[in-house]
Amino acid sequence: MRIILIRHFKTQTNEDGRILGWGDSPPCDDWRTDFDFVDALLTEQGVNFDAVYSSDLERSRQTAKLHARVLGISTVNSSTELNEINYGKVQQKRKSWVADNYPQHKKNPDMVYPGGESFRQMQQRSARYLSALVKAHPKQSALVVAHAGVIRGLISHFLGLEYADNLKRRIPFRYIGDFLFKGKHCVRYKELGRPSGFVRDRVIKIPFKPGSV
Numbered sequence: 237m238r239i240i241l242i243r244h245f246k247t248q249t250n251e252d253g254r255i256l257g258w259g260d261s262p263p264c265d266d267w268r269t270d271f272d273f274v275d276a277l278l279t280e281q282g283v284n285f286d287a288v289y290s291s292d293l294e295r296s297r298q299t300a301k302l303h304a305r306v307l308g309i310s311t312v313n314s315s316t317e318l319n320e321i322n323y324g325k326v327q328q329k330r331k332s333w334v335a336d337n338y339p340q341h342k343k344n345p346d347m348v349y350p351g352g353e354s355f356r357q358m359q360q361r362s363a364r365y366l367s368a369l370v371k372a373h374p375k376q377s378a379l380v381v382a383h384a385g386v387i388r389g390l391i392s393h394f395l396g397l398e399y400a401d402n403l404k405r406r407i408p409f410r411y412i413g414d415f416l417f418k419g420k421h422c423v424r425y426k427e428l429g430r431p432s433g434f435v436r437d438r439v440i441k442i443p444f445k446p447g448s449v
Contacts, residue, residue: 237370238377241413244299257323260294270409286376291318300381317365320383324352342403359389370417394422395446405433422446
């Protein structure tokens with residue numbers, strides 16, 4: 237199975253530097269430039285997509301619906317398993333405030349946020365969901381729209397990277413991750429859009445074959 241993984245459109249809360257988590261926010265004024273960039277690259281790749289998936293959060297579902305319309309796909313399959321981390325009581329707080337008040341923020345993947353969950357819990361549910369897709373549709377190509385935290389977790393999981401070391405890697409809004417699976421294993425990973433922090437910080441070189449580091 238081939239999975240193309242992208243991030244939702246940029247929101248006003250993203251621009252404001254606040255924690256969004258399971259909340260939602262309207263798109264920012266210039267969201268369309270990022271969308272058009274990703275759309276153009278997907279068109280250039282010429283992938284014949286069989287399905288589109290997204291998280292159950294509005295910013296992800298709406299982004300997925302826009303791409304699905306361009307691709308001629310009528311249904312978007314959404315799931316809470318692909319939702320961003322549930323930050324619980326720190327949702328809507330400024331990221332700088334969270335960093336100051338929770339010293340383990342984006343350092344310890346097992347820290348559970350009050351009223352929410354941990355990064356590890358989010359990683360496990362999203363990786364489980366993607367693994368089930370790969371098992372059920374081994375010959376398909378799918379577009380998956382998710383969130384920065386989810387994307388970091390999936391890259392770390394399927395590429396065999398230490399999660400705690402990569403909780404702060406940047407995932408730009410023009411990120412396009414290209415995962416190729418054979419059986420249950422990811423056998424190749426590429427990035428087609430703006431490089432993630434995994435590539436920019438030289439954690440990996442692409443094309444990347446899991447097990448090579």
